[in-house]
Amino acid sequence: MRDDKVNDPERTVELLWRRDGAEARRGLSLGRIVRAGIELADAEGLAGLSMRKVAERLGFTTMSLYRHVSGREQLIDLMRDAVTGESPGTVDADVDATGRDGWRARLEACARQGWELRRRHPWLSEIRGGRHVPGPNVIAHYEQMLGVVAETGLPPSEVIAVAGLVGRFVDSEALLLVEAAEAERHSGLSEEEWWGSRDTLFEQLNGYPVIARLWEEGGYDRPEDPFEFGLARLLDGIELLVKKRYETxxxxxxxxxxxxxxxxxxxxxxxxxxxxxxxxxxxxxxxxxxx
Missing domain, CATH: 3.30.60 (Wheat Germ Agglutinin (Isolectin 2); domain 1)
Structure with missing residues (x-):
């Protein structure tokens, strides 16, 4: 109750759907606050985002920001919708490489749009919980994905479930990149450098025959790309579900x-x-x- 009062979801909806374009040419404005928040989150992640830091970046007092946005959580909702508007509004792929009906190619394109967006703005995958108010850009992308999945002929509940599954997969893979980058910032070592220094651990692995065999056969030298492998297997599963619906x-x-x-x-x-x-x-x- 208290969080809702502070962040006021109804006010967030009002701000997200503003169409009057009334932005001050000089001084503080909602648009400038959102852009500064995006720049800060791009550089430091959501952990580094605060109203105080945004105000300092703009050269204003923290209290002056509250005349435009009620707090950090509301600002995050505005930031998410702003960067989501950077991606193309439609998916052009109509058929896949085999010439089959193109729902799979278009769904893959939707997932890749989300992946590229999160590579530009990794903090997007850090937005957790189900009470972040979506704006017009976020909803437009969700509508697009639902439209693609609906073409499969799956029943409505499964259309929604598939779209949610794909979205969560993209977020989870992107979050791994965020965590790896954060660990590198704190340790000063890349993932390869950190694991390359674990010789004492590797000496213990000879007692685990499957791990040892896969290691000797080069399985860890040429790993599969997690996003590419995971997306392909996820789409395989959805395609199998669609075929099952057609066959029964x-x-x-x-x-x-x-x-x-x-x-x-x-x-x-x-x-x-x-x-x-x-x-x-x-x-x-x-x-x-x-x-």
């Missing part, structure tokens, strides 16, 4: 191609498609998958 006539009550409600017969086999065109589309997809 479940009783979700919606078309397995477009998600439109399907009127079911009182008896006999449940209908999986809302129209002949959707049935044809499913047939073409299965034929394409078979080749």
């Amino acid at each position: 006539s479940d009783e979700t009550g919606v078309c397995v191609v477009c998600g439109t409600p399907v009127e079911q017969p009182s008896s006999g086999r449940p209908r999986a498609y809302c129209s002949p065109s959707c049935r044809q589309r499913a047939y073409r997809r299965r034929k394409s998958d078979a080749t």
